[in-house]
Amino acid sequence: MREELGDRVAEVLDGGPCRYGLESTIVSLVDPDGPLLLRHGALSAEFLANRWRMPLSLLLRAGAIRPSVAAHESPSDGPPSDGRASETESVGAAAPGQMRLHYAPRTPVWLADDPQLPSQRRGRWGRIRFRETSTSGGGPSESEASWAETRLLSRDGDPVEIAASLYATLRDLDHRMLEGIVVDVCAEAGIGRAVMDRLRRASANHGGA
Template sequence: TVGIRMPDHPMALGLIRTSGCPLAAPSANKFGRLSPTRAAHVTRHLPEADYILDGGTTRVGLESTIVRLESDGFLILRPGGITREDLAAVLPESAKTLKAGNPEAPGMLDSHYSPSKPFYLYQPEVLSRIEPSRAGFISFRGEIPATFLQTRTLSPKGDLREYATKIFSALHELQESDVEVILAEPLPETGIGIAIMDRLRKAAHPWH
């Protein structure tokens, strides 16, 4: 199958117009590793790149939603910035389900989007296995369960979309810092929270 997406960023659209043809390209990160959300992330992790177009910080923060159209409606292969509710407002949802162990699109493997340092979804019992004073903690609203070496609060007002724009940047920062382990608290799985938790679970998978 072929997946097609159309960017709405003027720099990406300008590149397509200048090329005069559709473009086929991979993501600007190494396979399985953290997605970049700004040019500096690409510069750091793909130093062999000859040119980088810097369009600023990404607006959504997460990778695109990937859907397959069935005869009875849409089926989400990868959740992203466009939520199930957004799609359901204009299309019926298919009654079909995805088959386990059969990845049909990018980001469907159990492990993906992972930092190079051990990463865990926070549960109280995790603190018995790590030393908080050597760890970094990513908080949603600012509730910090222990004294960590570094912390990042991504949305004091509890906005999941704001969190989505910041999560990969926070992971990049902590990955490059002096922490030995990174933790993130689980989020409500509503709206874009479904896509965020999909990324966090896949990022944590190699360290379980």
């Protein structure tokens, strides 16, 4: 946070390590049809639906939390050259974290199961794995030697462990002068929904999303 805000703020209050490593869940309570999840976060959609005794599908109503794009832009428009979301992209967003390109490092991020992932990687690439034996793709060569930098976020694919260090790992690799970062995918359940939501928005900066 300090790095992103720079000299725009005088002080940053450090609350210490966060167990989940993700922002808060945001829910709208003004919709007449009931609570509406606007941003996935540490409190999972399953937990909230159970607590409110409502169908999960109602909380996750179709289109409610898909990446938002400004009215005068199309989903195929490229991201800003520095990999950050432009102010115009926030038009129509009901809550923070709904922009098409968000949570994105400057280094292009690719999901390991993306069919547009380059088959031939040139230069230095980074790899983020969610478990010791990855089964979620990543291109034709998965040998450790083929990656300039590799990071393991969990030995057994624990989504809480993955979420806790995801941002810090992306930020670390963003400073390693890489051509791209390939990241594993996880099951979209529980906090895994928030992890995949962040990764889809982060991966919008390679132009293939």
